[in-house]
Amino acid sequence: MSAKKWDKFAVGVLYALSIFIVLILFSLLAFILIRGLPQISWEFLTQPAKSFQVGGGIGIQLFNSFYLLFLTMLISTPLALGAAIYLSEYAKQNWLTDIIRTAIEVLSSLPSVVVGLFGFLIFVIQFDFGFSILSGALALTIFNLPLLTRTIEDSLQAIPGVQREAGLALGLSRWETVTRIILPAAIPGILTGMILAAGRIFGEAAALIYTAGQSAPALDFANWNPQSITSPLNIMRPAETLAVHIWKINSEGVMPDGAQVSAGASAVLVLAVLLFNVVARYLGKKLQKKATSA
Amino acid sequence: MPNQTNLETNILKMSADKKIDLSTEDLHVWYGDNEAIKGVSLEFEENKITSLIGPSGCGKSTYLRSLNRMNDEIESAKVTGKIIYKGIDVNASNIDVYEMRKNIGMVFQRPNPFSKSIYDNIAFALRRHGIKDKNTLDEAVETSLKQAALWDQVKDQLNKSALALSGGQQRLCIARAIALKPDILLLDEPASALDPISTSQVEETLLQLKEDYSIVIVTHNMQQASRISDYTAFFYVGNVIEYDETRKVFTRPKIQATEDYVSGHFG
Numbered sequence: 001m002s003a004k005k006w007d008k009f010a011v012g013v014l015y016a017l018s019i020f021i022v023l024i025l026f027s028l029l030a031f032i033l034i035r036g037l038p039q040i041s042w043e044f045l046t047q048p049a050k051s052f053q054v055g056g057g058i059g060i061q062l063f064n065s066f067y068l069l070f071l072t073m074l075i076s077t078p079l080a081l082g083a084a085i086y087l088s089e090y091a092k093q094n095w096l097t098d099i100i101r102t103a104i105e106v107l108s109s110l111p112s113v114v115v116g117l118f119g120f121l122i123f124v125i126q127f128d129f130g131f132s133i134l135s136g137a138l139a140l141t142i143f144n145l146p147l148l149t150r151t152i153e154d155s156l157q158a159i160p161g162v163q164r165e166a167g168l169a170l171g172l173s174r175w176e177t178v179t180r181i182i183l184p185a186a187i188p189g190i191l192t193g194m195i196l197a198a199g200r201i202f203g204e205a206a207a208l209i210y211t212a213g214q215s216a217p218a219l220d221f222a223n224w225n226p227q228s229i230t231s232p233l234n235i236m237r238p239a240e241t242l243a244v245h246i247w248k249i250n251s252e253g254v255m256p257d258g259a260q261v262s263a264g265a266s267a268v269l270v271l272a273v274l275l276f277n278v279v280a281r282y283l284g285k286k287l288q289k290k291a292t293s294a
Numbered sequence: 295m296p297n298q299t300n301l302e303t304n305i306l307k308m309s310a311d312k313k314i315d316l317s318t319e320d321l322h323v324w325y326g327d328n329e330a331i332k333g334v335s336l337e338f339e340e341n342k343i344t345s346l347i348g349p350s351g352c353g354k355s356t357y358l359r360s361l362n363r364m365n366d367e368i369e370s371a372k373v374t375g376k377i378i379y380k381g382i383d384v385n386a387s388n389i390d391v392y393e394m395r396k397n398i399g400m401v402f403q404r405p406n407p408f409s410k411s412i413y414d415n416i417a418f419a420l421r422r423h424g425i426k427d428k429n430t431l432d433e434a435v436e437t438s439l440k441q442a443a444l445w446d447q448v449k450d451q452l453n454k455s456a457l458a459l460s461g462g463q464q465r466l467c468i469a470r471a472i473a474l475k476p477d478i479l480l481l482d483e484p485a486s487a488l489d490p491i492s493t494s495q496v497e498e499t500l501l502q503l504k505e506d507y508s509i510v511i512v513t514h515n516m517q518q519a520s521r522i523s524d525y526t527a528f529f530y531v532g533n534v535i536e537y538d539e540t541r542k543v544f545t546r547p548k549i550q551a552t553e554d555y556v557s558g559h560f561g
Contacts, residue, residue, distance in 0.1 A: 092369055162406035166467070168367060170419035170474060171396035180422065185409040291409045291455060 029270065036267025039260050045268070048218055049245070054257040058265050060216040063232060064133070064239040065272075068212060069201050071137040071235065076144045077194065083145075084152035089164075089178045108146035113206040115143045120210035131238040136212025143207045144197055151193030155186040188287035192280045199276035203269060205243035213238030214248050242269050304548040305537045306525070308337045315340040315508040316361065316398070316478055321375035321385075323356050323365060330356045332532040333375070338478075338525075343500060343509040345519035345540065348529030349555065354512045357529065358480050361510065362398040363391050379478070396423065399471035403483040405463035407456035407470070412448050415456045415466060416473045423474070434473050441506070442469035443499045461492050465499055472507065479503065481511040485518065497522050516556055520544045528552045 001009070047057030083104075091097040119139030129135040159182050167177030183190075216239065219232045226233040240248065242265055249255070249262045308314055316338045323331035331353045338344050346354040356365070363384070365371040377385040384394050408415050416438055417431045425431060435452070439445040442465045448454075456466055464484055471479060481500070485493040500509060500522055513519050519526055519540065526543040528536040528551070536543060536552040547553040554560055 160406070162402055162404055163408065165364065165367075165400075165402055166406040166408065166470075169362065169364060169395055169400035169402070170422075170470065171392045171394075172419060172422055173392055174367075176422055180418070181408055291457065 029274075032263075032266050032270050035263040036265075036270075039264030040267060044264055049216060049255070049261070051254045053255065056255055056257070056261055058242060058245060058261070058268065060219055061240055061242045061245040061265070062268065063219070064212070064216060065202055065241040065243070067232065068133055068136050068140065068208070068239060068241055069198055071133060072140040072144060072201050073194065073198060075137060076141040076148055076197075079141070080145055080148035080152055081190075083149045084156060085178060085183075087149070088153045088156035089174070089182065104146045104149055107142070108150065110143075111206070112143055112204060113209075115139055116207040116210045118142070119207065124211060130236065131211065131213030131215075133212055133235045133237060133239045136208050136239060136241075137235070139207045139211040140201050140204060143204060144201055147200070148193065148197045151197065152186075152190050155189030155193060156182055158189060159185045185291070188284050188291065191287065192284035195276050195280035195283065199273045199280075202276065203243050203273050205241070205247050208241055208244050209247070212241060212244070214240050214244055216240040216245070242272075302549055303533065303535045305335065305534060306337075306539070308339055313340040314338065315379070316510070317378045318357075318361070319376040319378065321357070321360065321373065321377065323353070323360050324372040324374075325368070326370045330532055331360070334532075334534050336527055336534060336537060338508055338510055340508050341504055341506070342524040343504050343511060343522055344525040344527065345523035346510065346512045346527050346529060347514075347516065347519050347555070349560065350514075352529040353532045354527075354529040355482050358482055358510060358512050359400075360385075361478075361480055362395050362400055363389075364400065366391060396474045397476050398478045398480060399474060399476035400480045401464070401467050401471050401482070401484050404487050405467050407459070407463050407466050409455065409457055411453045412456045412459060412466060413452040416470050419470065419474060438469040438473035439466075441472055441499075441503060442466070443495065443502065444469055461489075462495075464488055464492065464496055468496070468499060468503075472503065477508060479507045479509045481509065483512050483514060486514060493518075516544075516558070528555065530555075 043055075044057045045062060046059040047055075048060050049058065050056030083100075087097070087100065091100070116139055119135060119142065123129045123135035123138050124131060129138075163181055163185060164177055167181045168174065172180070217237060218230065220228075220230040221232055223231040224233060225231050226235070228234060229237055246262050246265050246269065249258045249265070253262070255261060314337045317336060319335050321331055321334045322329060334357055346358060348354050359365050360373045361377060363373070363377075365373055373385060375385065376383045379394070379398065382389070384398075408418065410418060413435055416435045420431060420434055425434070436445060436449075439448060444462050444465045447462055448459065448466075456463065459466060464487075468479075468481075468484070485496050488496065497518065500511070503509065511523065523540045526538065526540040527534045528543065528547075528549070530551055536547060536549045538548070543552060544556055547556060
């Protein structure tokens with residue numbers, strides 16, 4: 001075969017491989033959505049789950065998922081931001097920096113179930129937080145921190161060095177240069193990274209089973225006293241999330257319509273994660289455009 | 295190529311009637327074990343343009359960047375010797391470099407406007423240095439844009455992103471630097487990334503600016519050096535081997551290496 005034909009052949013193979021991957025994704029999505037979408041209704045999204053009877057919803061689990069997500073981002077964003085700024089803007093090339101980077105990489109490759117069990121030992125048992133939103137949020141923070149730090153660091157690194165020089169040459173301190181020039185310029189990338197991280201957190205189950213717990217006590221959405229055990233805002237209550245709920249139904253579900261609830265919940269979960277991804281892309285592009293045009 | 299070990303030099307000493315704005319005495323710059331600048335002593339006259347020329351890697355940019363201590367930001371860099379500005383050695387460790395850089399401004403090779411509006415690109419540093427009054431800021435923005443010959447082009451779009459400004463980003467960077475009212479303006483090949491029209495606009499701007507500022511410019515472009523500068527220093531492997539009035543350097547260089555370089559035999 002001539003070089004040209006080989007080239008065509010190779011491109012054809014690569015093309016087929018990419019199509020194959022896309023097909024897998026789409027068939028998976030189609031399967032989940034076709035099975036799950038018919039189950040979704042306003043009641044399903046808002047009603048609490050039921051045991052031993054049909055017609056239970058996922059209202060509390062859905063709320064728990066978002067609340068945990070919010071708390072996790074609240075805890076992990078400042079930490080990740082600080083670490084990323086240090087690594088990107090201040091850290092010198094030496095053994096200490098190498099250790100920090102290696103630690104972050106190792107942390108990011110820990111299986112989430114290990115993070116969950118670690119969280120169980122430390123937060124649930126040792127700190128006596130019990131199965132609670134707080135324990136769950138802290139475990140998810142450990143799970144989320146390395147990747148978020150990495151994304152933010154990459155976003156900061158993507159800002160050209162000449163921008164730093166520009167700030168310094170105007171007599172600004174390094175801190176001012178970082179916080180007033182580099183960070184604002186990196187916001188589109190940082191936001192995109194945060195939303196993608198949110199998608200990962202939202203779908204996480206293994207890290208939560210032993211930390212946030214597997215039960216969703218009834219909540220009184222009129223009760224906004226964070227001290228009260230029935231208040232949605234209470235961070236010391238156990239909180240089963242959507243992903244954990246799906247796992248639970250399929251392993252030890254005690255409702256007759258478990259398969260339908262699981263299918264519906266899966267569809268909601270997948271849609272939410274998809275939504276995070278779409279929003280991340282859209283927002284990233286939009287902010288980038290805003291920064292570079294009128 | 296001239297002999298590297300035993301260099302003849304011919305360095306101009308300014309006569310007493312000239313006003314010296316900035317000078318260096320025996321300035322050495324080290325990057326790790328590599329000595330990039332090997333003891334350079336130069337004097338820069340006030341309200342003149344001085345070109346630093348020389349082949350790639352000769353140290354001219356390194357030298358320029360040490361004048362406002364931008365080399366401080368490079369971990370491995372070490373600068374010894376004196377940088378005298380207003381009678382003070384600003385290379386001393388007790389100098390507030392941030393304050394000093396307000397007086398010795400810098401424009402870089404690649405235009406690097408901030409990802410902010412044109413107005414904020416200029417007002418930003420002023421605000422950080424404590425100027426809050428809106429009228430003062432407006433005035434400073436207008437004045438510096440006029441000095442950089444950019445006002446007419448952008449006066450109706452001050453709130454647009456500077457990144458959207460085409461043909462004029464470098465002049466915006468010049469405006470940004472002079473808005474702080476420095477005494478000295480350092481420019482590191484400011485036109486090398488620009489098209490011919492933008493280049494000539496920048497050159498005209500510099501000729502205007504020298505009435506108010508002392509300018510030191512690194513350039514690869516011999517024509518540019520001869521067009522705009524009053525003095526020219528020829529850098530060669532970390533040393534200045536010839537420093538004189540520009541017309542002398544270009545027409546009657548005293549050193550063979552300079553003649554070879556300015557006439558295009560190497561570099």
